[in-house]
Amino acid sequence: MSTVAGKSNPLTIIPSIYKSLTKSEQKVAELVMSDTQEAVYSTVTDLSEKAGVGETTVIRFCRKLGFRGFQEFKLAVAQNLANPNEQIHGKIEETDTIEEVAAKITQQNSKVLKDSLELLQNESLQKAVTAIINAKKVYFFGVGSSGTTANDARIRFMRMGLNVDYSSDSHIMAMQASLVGEQDVVVGISSSGSTKDVVDAIQIAKENKAFIICITNHARSPITQYADVILLAASKETPLQGGAFTSKIAQLHLLDILTVIIDRQEKDSSFSAVEKTAKSVLNKMY
DSSP states (O other): OOOTTTTOOHHHHHHHHGGGSOHHHHHHHHHHHHSHHHHHHOOHHHHHHHHTSOHHHHHHHHHHTTOSSHHHHHHHHHHTTSOHHHHHHSSOOTTOOHHHHHHHHHHHHHHHHHHHHHHOOHHHHHHHHHHHHHOSEEEEEOOTHHHHHHHHHHHHHHHTTOOEEEEOOHHHHHHHHHHOOTTEEEEEEESSSOOHHHHHHHHHHHHTTOEEEEEESOSSSGGGGGOSEEEEOOOOOOGGGTTOHHHHHHHHHHHHHHHHHHHHHTHHHHHHHHHHHHHHTGGGOO
């Protein structure tokens, strides 16, 4: 069946196969049809809980529609919900001036930062800070856009004198996760919380008793079931907005808060490391 590539609309397919679905699958179908917009922003965990079924039922439902999995199903739904400009950029009109576009993006990003602050729990934040300060080593895992965020985190934390590493390669993440122990911290970064390579590595690290911190947009998602601490970014993406700068800004904002608090609590050692690293690259600049 031609799905995403052929732009088949799942919302027109569902009624035609509804009677052939199991009762559990019909619950998923009813939820998608009644609140399609919310379904696009949901993780497989979110949708399964709202429908009162298991995650495997959601996946089975998507496959009966001809999709390989939930993400491909969401992408097809998103393609048929709105015009491409709105799908990718939000409510920006074709008639908007450059100034209006800039103002709307700024307002959107500002709102994401404020909303992320409201979601931040002081107890969770301090728990994450303490774990990182006391860790033998800190690993940052992420792929795609979240992988570049993980690398940004590695560089920033390294300059503060912490023993850190990062990976965005599925094999390396799995191997590193297999070698961690209870004195290590692993930070999994995934906007969707459903990135399989990251979730699989986090599961391995958890089984090896590492302390797990998850930075994600979804409190209820596959990655968070392994988390000791969840740091939530307020930004939400449709499948067509994957890698959106808004999500990256929210991730970096949370990491920035972490680094500043750690810097304050480890003032002497942090300042010394920052000073040494700054001096080490002085001759690299004009």
